[in-house]
Each structure stands twice: as structure tokens, then as C-alpha cells.
Amino acid sequence: MQAHGLAGASISVRWEHGMKFGYFDDQKREYVITQPDTPLPWINYLGCEAYFGIISNTAGGYSFYRDARLRRLTRYRYNNAPFDLGGRYIYVRDNDAKEFWSPSWQPTRHQLEKYECRHGMGYSIIGSEYKGIEARTRYFVPLGENLEIWQVTLTNHRHHASSLSIFGGVEFCLWDAQDDSTNFQRNFSIGQVEVEDDVIYHKTEYRERRDHFAYFTSSAKPAGFDTQRDKFLGPYRGWDNPAAVERGESGNSIAYGWAPIAYQHIKLNLKAGESQQIVFILGYQENANDQKFDPPNSQTINKKVAKATIAKYLSPANADAAFENLRQYWDSLLNIVQVDTPDEHTNRMVNIWNAYQCMATFNMSRSASFYESGIGRGLGFRDSNQDLLGFVHMVPSRARERILDLAATQLPSGGAYHQYQPLTKRGNNDVGSNFNDDPHWLILGVAAYLKETGDWSILGEPVPYDNQPGSETPLYEHLQRSFQYTLDRLGPHGLPLIGRADWNDCLNLNCFSDTPGQSFQTTTNKEGKVAESIFIAGLFCLAGRELADITVQKACPTHGGTGKCAEAESEAKKYLAEVKKMEDTIRKHGWDGEWFLRAYDDFGNKVGSKECEEGKIFIETQGFCTLAGVGLNDGMAAKALQATKKHLATKHGIVLQQPAYSKYYLHLGEISSYPPGYKENAGIFCHNNPWVIIGETRVGNGDQAFDYYSRINPSAREEISDLHRCEPYVYAQMIAGKDAPTHGEAKNSWLTGTAAWNYFAITQWILGIRTSYEGLQIAPVVPKNWKGFKATRKFRGVTYNIQVERAGAGNAVALTVDGKSVKGDVVPLPTDGRKQVAVKAVLT
Ligand code: BGC
Ligand code: NOJ
Secondary structure, eight states: OOOOOOTTOSSOOOOSOOBOSEEEETTTTEEEEOOSOOSSOOEEEEOSSSEEEEEETTSBOOEEESOTTTTEEEOOBTTOSSSOBOBOEEEEEETTTTEEEOTTSTTTOOOOSEEEEEEETTEEEEEEEETTEEEEEEEEOOTTOSEEEEEEEEEEOSSSOEEEEEEEEEEEEEEOHHHHTTOHHHHTTTOBEEEETTEEEEOTTTTTTOOEEEEEEESSOOSEEEEEHHHHHOTTOOTTSOHHHHHTOOOOBOOBSSOEEEEEEEEEEEOTTOEEEEEEEEEEEEOOGGGOBSSTTSSSBOOHHHHHHHHHHTSHHHHHHHHHHHHHHHHHHHTTEEEEOSOHHHHHIIIIIHHHHHHHHHHHTTSBSSSSBSSSOOEEHHHHHHHHHHHTTTOHHHHHHHHHHHHHTBOTTSOBEEEEOTTTOOEEEEEEEOBTTHHHHHHHHHHHHHHHHOOGGGGGOEEOSTTOTTOOEEHHHHHHHHHHHHHTSBOTTSSBBOBTOSSSTTOOTTTOOOSTTOOTTTOOOSOOSSOEEHHHHHHHHHHHHHHHHHHHHHHSGGGTOOOOHHHHHHHHHHHHHHHHHHHHHHHHHSBOSSSBOOEEOTTSOEESSTTSSSOOEEHHHHHHHHHTTTTSSSSHHHHHHHHHHHHTEETTEEOSEESOOOSOOTTTGGGGGSOTTBTTBTOEEGGGHHHHHHHHHHTTOHHHHHHHHHHHOTGGGTTBHHHHOSOTTSOEEEEOOTTSTTTTOEEEESSSTHHHHHHHIIIIIISOEEEOSSEEEEOOOOOTTOOEEEEEEEETTEEEEEEEEESSSSOOEEEEETTEEESSSEEEOOSSOOSEEEEEEEEO
């Protein structure tokens, strides 16, 4: 038992658990895991551009180029026992004692005398010591390259010299991860490699339609190698006991079919106290189609480009320089927003980990983590747009590209494919379409981009529909069609029809699935003319207001506009009139007396009402309507938030609905398929907690907003890692709700809209440093017991040094900019070329 007070929070939660598996090293921006047997694999991402890898604290994981499904480089076995198997493994063998072990603990799982895994920004360092031999490996992907480097440093702490064998390598995936794990009648016959100049090349299917290959090599002259898995492991053996390692001798095997691997064997003699470094490289290379072979009419890979790259990074000095580059890159990204508040968990998440997680969600969407197999899902339309909220300030040019890619998959109706594969950038219906909330997220994504960058030119970019050449319109028209999409699909109460589902993929009101195994996301048995979503209604109000602002702003000559302001104003008025109408409809048909209703089902019955037997109140509408400003002036918002607190809040976060569904409801779909307390059936879905948090800031309740924020802040939950089980440095999609026997247990870490929304909620709404068209707005709604805080924010080329001080208990702001008092709460953009601006905000 360990009491844990949340510093600075208005509540003091007493955790009944109390165990950690590591600690934060904030100086180095690392999380240090001190015990290899974490409750679940605690992972990190390598690469942040095109070449990516997932790496666990025991070196488990895999690599891919751009697309985790279609271009998988190495094999990983999901849902294995032990959980985490397949990785970037290194074995050390003491040649005299004839004993071997894994310095990353897995796969041999020896009792290491020292162990530490440091997950940092784009790199992981796994180090350990066993019987006086220390092995420390730094894994990272250099910027601008399609390869990963493993720098292994071996140190002999014994008093005598040691003869060691180092085996390092990977198992290759035959590129298409789905086919690789299912189509064995073919795949056992197609594997091919080449070995040349101590480099192992993986070239399965290169002889036919692939123009890419992978390679693996090391800086030391190998004593041997293996490329055939069975030869390396030996019959009936696993990765924990490879025959070649046991023997201390490789088989120099060449793979013909079966399972190609790349393992190199290096022999080292280390004197007492001596250290040596070996650099391993795993890389991916594409050749132009007419330059695949060398000589041209042979079947031998043209290795010219690959060889030059390999030569560069096998030099430890070049590898070190590449690492330094990566460090500086992350420093510059993270330094765009830095805060110094009274709460260390806030500081750590904002300054380091939450921003870092936002990069991962931007890159991966929901495709590749230890919970997302890399096979099932590409980049989601809804998800990727929301991810921009936490990413756009870091690399705006990539946000711009993403927006244009997403918009190009939009359908002429304004609707959207639910996802697209990153390699082809084409929309697909694999997880369904007609999710009627989808189009609005594009408006929110574009608004966030415009506020951050002031790059109005994006609205004029010609963008096709469904990637059809000739269908291009300016991006702005895509936003208009997004908005219109809902107006064209209103239901019996004048509320938006829900379609297949809205944000909640599992509230499937037109699905009525009674067949086991049917996908709730692609099955539709109802016409969809009745079921309505109050969530989409709230989203429509927010998107409509954003669109109206964009319309007016874009007309300004300073924004490259026509200057036809009156015309723009009247267009904007139309949007606002529709928003007003929708608000009235919500008031009339979307309000249950104490909270917002959630939906109407296919029979026209209420979902999320006190009249319901189960699922009486849902978080989504309480959060989103209040954050969208619905009901702020008539008390509905305040009431809805009170009801949320009363019925949905737990010490581990706010659950999705109550009471949980105790049985399967044909007319509600997947939501009721989950056991109570898990996932969408009354789990704490961390993605929508920040909507309530923002809602609380909108009614001025900083104590409550921060309290909710702290309950799900992973760093604040570090002390209960044995209960929480997921990584304490990133958000998980879900924490089991109060109806679950494992209440407080997190699941599905890393790839979740939770990252962007919490980042957005804490930076822009609680700390209140908000991007706007006019300048940087400073409107904090922080706990009453905070005396103030400091922040730096780089915004449109200017660094704002912000100091917030509390003089009274309220949220009103008195601004001083470079010593001069300024009206309102927006710091105007400097017009005199100043690059540093001092901002003081006094709360009264
Ligand atoms: C999950 C959702 C997810 C959906 C789409 C469902 O099983 O519970 O969170 O969005 O699948 O893949
Ligand atoms: C996860 C999905 O990625 C997201 O799009 C959805 O909104 C939530 N699940 C809720 O169902």
C-alpha cells in the first residue's frame, strides 16, 4: 500500500497499488526501465519519417518501410507466449564457459545482474551485465535514412581476458505481413537471399515484381553467418536456445525458401577492462525498375547505392554523428512548447512524452503497435485529422501534406473512406465507410493547421475527390462539402443521421448483426434513415463555427484573399445560422433534462437517456457539446458536466457510459459486445476524457479540469504501474472502467486519439496557450492553488516567453506584452520583426 497524492491536483487519490518498474530521467528525456519483466512489453518507436520500428524493453518488435502491412521488413509474432517474441536480438556467448545469454533478457531470459532499458526520443538503449560482461545496445534510425543502427558496446568487467561470440540478427518478413503469416503453401518456397562482402541481402520476390530489398551487416568481420532459420535454431528449438549460438559456430547457411534470417557471428577477445563496439545495420533499399540487377541481365541485386550507405554508417563516428543529429532534431521539436508548472507530471508530459506520442500517432495512425498488428488498419480519416491537433506545431509541412492526402480521399458527396493505406494513399472500405462524423474532422484539422501556421494558401490547393484526376477543387470546397454532408443527411428530429457509426465505432445503430464474426464496422442491415447522433450534432456546431471563421478570415487581403469581406460575411452567416438551428434542435431533441442524449436508434428510441434501462448517460455528448460551446449560456453545459461527474467519473478517469450494457443488444451493436467495463462498453476511453476537460475549462472550472487531467495522466499513474500495466510514459486508449474486475488496468497504449486530445486540452485549454488567427491567445483555466506558471511557445517564427501569475481566484486575464499592457487576451503578432516577445498574464 502506498499513498500517492497528485501534486497540485485538487483531489488526493489514494492508490491501493504501488509499484514501479523504472523511473523518468527528464533531463535526458528518457524513461528508464529497471526490470525486464514489465507487466506488458513497454515499447518505443524508432524512426519518424519513412522507416519505422517498434522496440520493446527486451528488444522485441519489428521494422517496416512506410506501411506496416505491405512493406514489413522483419517478423514478429503477435499474441505469442511469452507475449513479446521476435525482435532485434543479440546473443553473447562466453566461449570458454560455453555459456550464452541475451543482454536484452529476451529471448533467453537469464537472471541478469544489471539491466536497464532507456527509451528516449526516437531511440532505445538496452544495457545489462551478466557475469562481468556488460553489453549495451543503442538502437535508432538516422534522420533521412531507411535503415536502423544497433551500436553494441561490450565491456569486460572481469579481471581476466574473455573470448566472446556475439550473434546479432533478425528474421525477415516476406514483405506483406498478412500474406507472410497466412499463405504458407507459397511462402515456404519463395525466400531468397544473397550474401556478398559480409552483407546479407534479403531479396524474396525481387526476381519478379518487387524493386526493393533489405540488408543486414555489421562493422566487424564475421566469423560466420546464417540465413536459414532452421539451420541457426536447429530442429525443435526456439529463439531462446539457438543451436548455432550454443555451439558457438554458425552454419553459413543460405536460405532457399522456408524462413530467411540474417544472423552474423562475431568473435571478440576482450582484455580485462576493455570495451569494444560493434555496429549492426538493418536497412531497406529501393532500386529503379530498370536498374534492379547488376550485371543488367543477371539475377543479382544491384547493390551500388546500398553499399555506399552501408559504408557510411558502419563507421562508429558516423553513427555517433547521426545519433547526435537525431537528438538535436528532437530537442528542436520539443522546444517549440515548453512549460514549467507546479505539477511535474504536467511538465513531463507536455515537454516530453505527450508531444512525442503525438508524433507516433501522426506517423502510425492506428496501424502498428503491440495492440495494432500493422495488418488491420491503415491511416484513419477521422483519426489522422484529430492527430493533427497535437502534431501540427511540430512539423507543419508534414501536417500540410497529410491534410492534402486525406482530402484527396474524400468522396464527392463530402463523405469519406474511413481509412487509407499510407503506401498507396488510396482510400479503402476495409473498415467500412459512411461514418457520418468523418467529414467534419477535416474542418477541425484544417482549422488547427491555419491557426498554427497562417498558411492560407492551403485552402486554394487543388485537391481531387476519391483521388480521381480531373475532379480537383480547391481544398476550401472540400470543407464546404464536409459541412453540407450533414445537412444532406438529417434525420426525423432534424439531427444528423449517424450512418454506420460516429466517433464511437461501436455504437452501430444500423448494423443489427446476429452472425458471429461479422464485422460491426462493415455490416449494415438497416437503411439508416432513422438513427441520429447527437454527438455529430455537437461536432457539426464546432465544425460550422470553425468553417465560418475560416470563410471570413480567408477573404482578408492579408491572408491572400479577395477582400470581398461582405460576401464572406454573408456566407459565414449561413453556416452560423445552420449551427444555431442545430443548437436549437439539440436543445429540443437532444437534451434529457440533466444531460445530453447520445442518439436515437433505428426505432426512434433514445440512447443515453434516463428512460433507458442501461446506457443512460454517455460521455461523448457531455464532452463534445460542452467543448463545442453548446449550452454554455443556458446552463445545459454546466448541468451536463455535473451529471458527468456524478455518474461517470471514477478515480481512474471518466467512463464512457453508465450503466454498462450487461447483455448484447442487437440494435446497439459492438458497444454491447464488450464485457462491462472494457473498451466502448463503459471503459475509461481516454480519448474523450479531454473533451470533458475542455468542457470544464469552458465553464471556468480549472480545478475540475486539472483533476480529470491528472487522473489519466500516465506519469501521475506511474506509482501504480502494477495495476495500470501499460507504459507510464504514454497514454493508452483505454483504462478498464468501474464495472470491470480489473478497474484501473490500461490497454492499447500508444496509438490513440488520446495523445492529441490531451496535448490539446492541457496546452491550449488548461494552460490556455491557444493558437488563433489574430495571434497567440493566453487564457489559462488552471487550478486555484497554482500561483502561476511559465512557458515558452514558438509560434509563427516568434518565441513567446510567457509568465502567468495568479492575483485572484478567477480566470480573467490582464496581459502585458513586452512591458506594455494589451487589451483582451490575445498577444498580437509582432509587426516589427521581433523574434522574442515577453508576455505576462495576470489572473484575477
Ligand atoms: C474497437 C474500436 C475501433 C474499431 C475499429 C473496435 O473493435 O473497439 O475502438 O475503433 O474496432 O477498428
Ligand atoms: C478507436 C478508433 O481509432 C477511433 O476512430 C474511434 O473514434 C474510437 N476507437 C472509438 O470507437
